Amino acid sequence: MEEPAAPAALPRVAPAPSTPPTGLSATAARVLPSVVSIETRTAGGSGFVVDDRGHILTNAHVVAGNTRVTVVLSDGRRLTARVAGADGDEDLAVLEVDYPGELTPATLGRSSDLSVGDQVLAIGSPLGLSGTVTAGIVSALDRxxxxxxxxxxxxxxxxxxxxxxxxxxxxxxxxxxxxxNTAIAAGRGGGNIGIGFAIPIDRAAPIAERIIRN
Structure with a gap:
């Protein structure tokens, strides 16, 4: 009676040594804790924490018609946030949560330092898929x-x-x-065709500060 054949073991590389992330992996790991998903009665979107007082910046069209929304943190925790104010002309809104200690503020840079060809990451919840990271470059400035x-x-x-x-x-x-991140140019069938637009942070930050002050 023949012995049963041993199951074939496919060759695999050895486990990678545990090292700190570098490059875009490190960039994503640094920013993801500051990014939230936003859920409203009718839609959803994304936002990011801008200070240690519980303020979150997002688009006005994401929270339009709502006074309170749910924000979902990167670790899955859910918090209620009130809409502190919005600027419809600039499509920006600020949310506020009651427990700022739960949040991790992002670091705001300078859009004036950007050059065409610079590498960038977009982070958010496209189609409800929270914590999604996509990479690309700056295609144009002042579009x-x-x-x-x-x-x-x-x-x-x-x-x-x-x-x-x-x-x-x-x-x-x-x-x-x-x-x-605010808008896309969509093809006839909808969806991304590699042309997206973001409000420069040099313009967005002062508007957020004004909303927070008022």
Whole structure:
């Protein structure tokens, strides 16, 4: 009677040594704890923590018609946030949670330091898939597009941005927020075609500060 054949063992590489992440992995790891998913009664989007007092920046169109929304942190915890204020013309809104100690603020950079060709990451919750990271470059600066209720200049990127990314951060290779992902140019069937737009953080930050003050 023949012995049963031993199961074939496919060759595999040895486990990679445990080392700290580098490059884009390190950038993503640095920023992800600051990014939240936003859930409303009718839709959803993304946002990111901007200070240690419980304030979250997002797009006005994400929270339009709501006074309170649910934010989901990167570790899955859910918090209620109130809409502290919004600027419809600039398509920006600020949320506030009652327990700022639960949040990890992002580091805000300078969009004026960007150059065409710089590597960037877009982080958010496209189609409800929280914590999604996509990579690309800065495709153009000062691109005039319709944002909110008026035409504004925006940073153009080919990092994949889809519905649900709105309000999430566009970050540079150092993990600094340089824009607020806001809109895409869609093909006939919808979805991303490699043309996305972000509100420059140099314009967004002062608007957020004004909303917080008032």
């Amino acid at each position: 005039e597009v319709r944002l909110g209720s008026a035409r504004r200049t925006a940073v153009q990127t080919d990092a994949s941005i889809n519905p649900g990314n709105s309000g999430g951060p566009l970050v540079n290779a150092r993990g600094e927020v340089v824009g607020v």
